[in-house]
Amino acid sequence: MTATGAARGRSRQGRPPATSRASLERLGFELFARNGFDDTTIDDIAAAAGIARRTFFRYFASKNDLVWGDFEEHLGRLRELLASSDPDTPATDVLREAIMEFNRFDVAEVPWHRQRMRLILRVPTLQGDAAVRYAAWRGIITDFAAERTGLPADALVPRLVGHAALAAAVSAYESWLDDDAADLPSLLDQALRHIATGLRAVADAQGADAGASARRDRPAHRH
Numbered sequence: 001m002t003a004t005g006a007a008r009g010r011s012r013q014g015r016p017p018a019t020s021r022a023s024l025e026r027l028g029f030e031l032f033a034r035n036g037f038d039d040t041t042i043d044d045i046a047a048a049a050g051i052a053r054r055t056f057f058r059y060f061a062s063k064n065d066l067v068w069g070d071f072e073e074h075l076g077r078l079r080e081l082l083a084s085s086d087p088d089t090p091a092t093d094v095l096r097e098a099i100m101e102f103n104r105f106d107v108a109e110v111p112w113h114r115q116r117m118r119l120i121l122r123v124p125t126l127q128g129d130a131a132v133r134y135a136a137w138r139g140i141i142t143d144f145a146a147e148r149t150g151l152p153a154d155a156l157v158p159r160l161v162g163h164a165a166l167a168a169a170v171s172a173y174e175s176w177l178d179d180d181a182a183d184l185p186s187l188l189d190q191a192l193r194h195i196a197t198g199l200r201a202v203a204d205a206q207g208a209d210a211g212a213s214a215r216r217d218r219p220a221h222r223h
Helices: 003-012 021-035 042-049 053-059 063-068 071-083 091-102 107-122 124-149 156-178 184-217
Strands: none
Touching (some): 021 042, 021 053, 021 063, 021 107, 042 053, 042 063, 063 107, 063 124, 071 091, 091 156, 091 184, 107 124, 107 156, 124 156, 156 184
16 A cells, blocks of 8 residues: 555544644654655645645645744744843853743653654755755844844854854754753753854954954054
């Protein structure tokens, strides 16, 4: 029996139709785990859910979108966290706390989130989509760094902050996926603190360079 046929068989056996984003997402993850992401089609998911193909598209624009879930909504939350931060709090602390909050999940959601991240980080056909989505995430961090430093968003330092923060988060996730006993918040905290140390050094160096430039540009006093 084909995967689609098996899914239809399960539907006929009494599975209630999946009519929410969350239920479709969970069902999709079950099929991805069983058959692989590439070998699972939208028709397979719709049949297993007991819905028409067109109904699937009411909830998700594509199979890739199902994997990412409410990522766009979470991006808005990340931007709000950074925008509402105390300007007197060091930027590196604000970034760490906001990114930690962005990646906070209920205990019951952790197994599903682990499966989601395995797909995002390890399925080759999802890498192009991941690059686009993570560029949007990185852009929010870059904009925050630009605001805090007074530099344009396309300047070196804000771009460096955005890339460094993303690298820290992805590194923490990769370590988490390699060890089922690992604690994601702890890994994120460690990675972001390491990055903060380097970024503070960059900020200090930039400040020193700015001071030296100001001294060079200051008119000499005549006696």
